Amino acid sequence: MREFLEETGRKTRTVVEISGQIGLMLSQALMWIFVPPYKWRNIIKQMEFVGVQSVFVVVLTGSFTGMVLALQSFEALKRFGAESMVAPTVALSVARELGPVLTGLMVAGRAGSAMATELATMRVTEQIDALTTMAINPTRYLITPRILAGILMLPILTIIADFVGIIGGYVIGVKMLGINSGVYIARTVDYLTFGDIMDGLIKSAVFGLILTLSACYYGFYATGGAEGVGKAATRSMVLGCVLILASDYVMTSMMY
Amino acid sequence: MARLSSEAKVGLFVIIGIIILVFMSLRVGGIRFMRAEGYELYVRFDSAAGLDKDVSVQVAGVEVGRVRDITLEDYKAKVVLMIRKDVKIGTDFVAVLTTHGVLGERYIDLIPGSPNAPLLEPGGEITRTKAYTDIEKFITIMSDVAGDIKEVSRSFASVFGGAEGEATIKEIVVNIQDLTDRINRMVAANDEKFGRTMDNFERFSQLLREEGPEIAGGLRNITDNLNQIIAENRDTLKGSINNFETASLKLEKTMDAVNRLVGNVESKIEESVSSIKSITEKIDRGEGTIAKLLNDPTTHKNINTALSGVNDYLGRIKKFKVFLGYRGEYLADAEDTKSYFSLRLQPKADKYYLVEVVDDPRGSRSIETKDVTQGGTTTTTKEVKTLDEFKFSVQVAKRFGDLTLRGGILESTGGVGADFYLWDDNIKFTFEAFDFDEERNPHYKAGLTYNINRYFFITGGYDDFASKIDLDSYYLGAGFQFEDEDIKYLLGSIPIPK
Known part of the structure; x- marks a missing residue:
């Protein structure tokens, strides 16, 4: 019984500790965003890593998501003779939810884990300590560019995912399921509003922040040699994905 | 190509993202940069159930504005509409609260009134409203109707139920049986006739479908020609x-x-x-x-003979028939219409005299021979000139069975013709030969005429098909013919104008 209580207490302390450390890291990283001079080279490098190099993965996920949505919703909507409603179903699902969330998850898996591994390696090989010794602020030099890249690049990846997702749905709906192409486009345009797209983009910016922050946290505070590097990658990935889904729920309930 | 730098890659990436965003937002058109562009109108509905802010306001299915606000005023829904500046709404427009389909979303439809009605000023009220029946109301009405039907069936039951009702129904059934029996017999008796009628009708409609456009064209030509004739003879x-x-x-x-x-x-x-x-x-x-x-009995006999002579004469007058007719034939090659105005005097069923006035667009035909000398060789060219001319036909015709032979003057020259009749005289094959001229061959004409009804007919054939001077042409035409009772009495007495 006492062990259980102690265990609960320890867990709680860990959660509070982690939250505090993350909060601190976030506030420092955000503060450094507004303090010139900017580390442009680092920021651009991270942007390329997070954004440009994720395009392929995001396009694949986006288009397949749109296609599978068209197939599934067609089966259901056919029963009501509302085949043309496939178009808004695909467009709204992709723009509001699936575009941002799947992009966030894919980037967390691809870039987030890589980021955590990189930072953790730097930590265990004492490169970060070396930076501190050379009077270079590691937060400013390592973390702020990554977080900034996440916040800026995720919306752009998301808009690409939205676009190819809708195109994918169109291709399946019109070419394979035989929905009239004019009707498909008209329904999409009828039901999709700029607000839907914008909400998705705001979400994705938050996801970008969450996944980079989680990667930076676990990488930055990694301990325990090579094993610790692996743990950091896994943990950052799990926390990132869970937080993305949870925050998605919160934001969705606030937005609509 | 040199490797793109990180900056260039990121730049390209951002630009692509922004382009897609701008494209999509323009397509969905949901941005309202110009929220204030437009003017407000308001309308009061008894119920604005299902109506939300930003619901579309449409005229003729085109969105002209949005619902800006819905408030309660005197227990009525006051709906404020934001109408686009370039759309003017008249005072007699009717605002209808309706839906897309049965389960579709709500919108407000503004139905235009007369185009001359004064326009509403900004802030004005659309006073005419109409709420379409929604599903719930419809169901209520339907249940009322169902109740009525139940009532009716109950009264039916009370009328026809019981022994008395049964007897009545039996009687009705017997009557119906008798009636259908009669109808059956009648139909059987007239089956063949009916079939023939249908056949005729089918053939006729087929012909109409095939020849319809030509007939119309021909009739138009005819009226044109008639107009011209009237104008010329005013x-x-x-x-x-x-x-x-x-x-x-x-x-x-x-x-x-x-x-x-x-x-x-x-x-x-x-x-x-x-x-x-x-x-x-x-x-x-x-x-x-x-x-x-x-x-004296001989006198009596004489008188009898005289009377039978008079009778014979009167009978002949009675048999004497006069037909007036007109037909136009469109000559495909000449791209012109040949018109015939005909008077047919028929003293007996198998004999008639035919007088025709023909307006022939190429009635006068002359051949000019020209010698052209070119480079030492002389070539002779023939040129055919045709001029519009009036012609006359006077023919005497005699009928033998289905064949009628006629002869006399055809189109102002000597000629002969033959008509062969088929199918109760409704179809007539015609062959004519006239204008016997060695140089250009006789004018032959073969054709087919079909009587659509007692008065109208259509015709077609091949005119001057043996022509050596290339005047042969297909033709299609239509015309009418009617018996004139008055003309036969007037013939002798009318003062013929000079």
Whole structure:
């Protein structure tokens, strides 16, 4: 019984500790965003890593998501003779939810884990300590560019995912399921509003922040040699994905 | 190509993202940069159930604005509409709260009134409203209707239920049986006739479908030609009307004279009558020559013969028929119409005289021979010139069974023709030969005429098909013919205008 209580207490302390450390890291990283001079080279490098190099993965996920949505919703909507409603179903699902969330998850898996591994390696090989010794602020030099890249690049990846997702749905709906192409486009345009797209983009910016922050946290505070590097990658990935889904729920309930 | 730097890659990536965003937002068109662009109108509905802010306001299915606000005022829904600046709404527009389909979303439809109605000022009210029946109301009404039906069926049951009702129904059934039996017999008796009628109708409609456009074209040509004829003969017509007036004036005078005469002779007639009376009295008594004549049987016989002669004559007049007709034939190669105005005098069923006036667009045909000398060689070219000309036909025709032979003057030259009739005279094959000229061959014409009904017919064939001077042409035409009762009595007496 006492062990259980102690265990609960320890867990709680860990959660509070982690939250505090993350909060601190976030506030420092955000503060450094507004303090010139900017580390442009680092920021651009991270942007390329997070954004440009994720395009392929995001396009694949986006288009397949749109296609599978068209197939599934067609089966259901056919029963009501509302085949043309496939178009808004695909467009709204992709723009509001699936575009941002799947992009966030894919980037967390691809870039987030890589980021955590990189930072953790730097930590265990004492490169970060070396930076501190050379009077270079590691937060400013390592973390702020990554977080900034996440916040800026995720919306752009998301808009690409939205676009190819809708195109994918169109291709399946019109070419394979035989929905009239004019009707498909008209329904999409009828039901999709700029607000839907914008909400998705705001979400994705938050996801970008969450996944980079989680990667930076676990990488930055990694301990325990090579094993610790692996743990950091896994943990950052799990926390990132869970937080993305949870925050998605919160934001969705606030937005609509 | 050199490797792109990180900056370039990120730049390209951002630009692509922004382009897609701009493209999509323009397509969905949801941005309202110009929220204030437009003006407000308001409308009061008894119920605005299902209506939300930002719901579309449409005229003729085109969005012209949005619902800006919905408030309650005097227990009515006051709906504020934001209408686009370039759309003017009249005071007699009707605002309808309706839905897309049965389950579709709500919108407000503004139905335009008269185009002359004054326009609403910004802040004005659309006073005419109408709420379409929504699903719930519809269901309520339907359940009322179902109740009514139940009531009706109950009263039916009370009427037809029981032994008495059963007997009534039985009687009705027997009656119906009898009736259908009769109908059956009637149908069976007339089955063949009906079939024939349907066949005829089918053939006719098929022909109409195939020839319809040509017929229409031909009829148009005919009316054109008639118009032209009337225009050309306007003076003549006027003249004949004048003549008729003069004639009737004269007749009036004559009648006056006759009246006077009658007045004068009245006394004399009286005298005559009294003398006739005395004569007949004498005849009755058998006095004098006339009495002897009348009492003689040979006289009686003579009179009989004379009377049968008169009868014969009258019968012939009765059989005598006059037909007036017009037909236009469109010559495909000449791209012009040949018109015929015909008068057919038919003293007997198997004999008629045909007088025709023909307006032929290439009636006058002349061949000009030209010698052209070019480079030492002389070539002779023939040139055919045609001119519009009026022609006349006077023919006598005799019918043998289904074949009619005719001859006389055809289109102002000597000629012969033959008509072969089929299918109760409704189809007529025609062959004509006239204008016998060695140089350009006789004018042959073969054709087919179909009577659509008693008055109208259509025709088609091949005109001048043996022509050496390339005047052959297919033709299609239509016309009408009717029997004229009056003309046969007027023929001798009408003053023919000069």
